[in-house]
Amino acid sequence: KQEVTQIPAALSVPEGENLVLNCSFTDSAIYNLQWFRQDPGKGLTSLLLIQSSQREQTSGRLNASLDKSSGRSTLYIAASQPGDSATYLCAVRGGSRLTFGEGTQLTVNP
Amino acid sequence: DVKVTQSSRYLVKRTGEKVFLECVQDMDHENMFWYRQDPGLGLRLIYFSYDVKMKEKGDIPEGYSVSREKKERFSLILESASTNQTSMYLCASRRPGTNYGYTFGSGTRLTVV
Numbered sequence A: 001k002q003e004v005t006q007i008p009a010a011l012s013v014p015e016g017e018n019l020v021l022n023c024s025f026t027d028s029a030i031y032n033l034q035w036f037r038q039d040p041g042k043g044l045t046s047l048l049l050i051q052s053s054q055r056e057q058t059s060g061r062l063n064a065s066l067d068k069s070s071g072r073s074t075l076y077i078a079a080s081q082p083g084d085s086a087t088y089l090c091a092v093r094g095g096s097r098l099t100f101g102e103g104t105q106l107t108v109n110p
Numbered sequence B: 001d002v003k004v005t006q007s008s009r010y011l012v013k014r015t016g017e018k019v020f021l022e023c024v025q026d027m028d029h030e031n032m033f034w035y036r037q038d039p040g041l042g043l044r045l046i047y048f049s050y051d052v053k054m055k056e057k058g059d060i061p062e063g064y065s066v067s068r069e070k071k072e073r074f075s076l077i078l079e080s081a082s083t084n085q086t087s088m089y090l091c092a093s094r095r096p097g098t099n100y101g102y103t104f105g106s107g108t109r110l111t112v113v
Helices: none
Strands: A004-007 A010-014 A019-025 A032-038 A044-051 A056-059 A062-067 A072-077 A086-094 A097-100 A104-109 B004-006 B010-013 B019-025 B031-038 B042-049 B064-070 B073-078 B087-094 B108-112
Touching: A004 A086, A010 A019, A019 A032, A019 A086, A019 A104, A032 A062, A032 A072, A044 A056, A044 A062, A044 A072, A072 A086, A097 B042, B004 B087, B010 B019, B019 B031, B019 B087, B019 B108, B031 B064, B031 B073, B042 B064, B042 B073, B073 B087
Parallel strands: A010 A104, B010 B108
Antiparallel strands: A004 A019, A019 A072, A032 A044, A032 A086, A056 A062, A062 A072, A086 A097, A086 A104, B004 B019, B019 B073, B031 B042, B031 B087, B064 B073, B087 B108
């Protein structure tokens, strides 16, 4: 059974810092990995989708990497802003299932 | 952009009521999903549907049923609501095949009193 772990569970940084969120998974037989953002009381917004054959994807200040063999992904956020404050979830797709981590709650302080 | 719309942001229902949560997507996606999200338990799959009239049980189907009469609409039904079904409910859709990601709706916060 796939298990997804996100570290740290919470992170507080000053505005302007570059930061890295970590995601690890136990079964490397995946189709793809998706990073989501969730604001309090809201739904999930897709940030980046990385296919199993890819090493990284970039969108604006976000860069996600994937090392399938070691079961790891990172989400890099450059020049963080208070508006980046949210919970970030990684989800791994294998077979018919999408397995989520518990999320990292990010607070960017002005 | 694909849009997944959940008809209600907040719902308050009484124990024993029959509750319908509606989800509509506008990009002709075959696959649709219902999750619930609870603190400490994360997102858990309730039911999913590969196409019209098709449904599959997820990890926690007890107390729920679903309906998929049209491709764009996937309804979650709580036959007799109970307080332990108080939760955030999230609908998602995606194209079939291994290359596609999921698109989620904005969620429905259901409180059963």
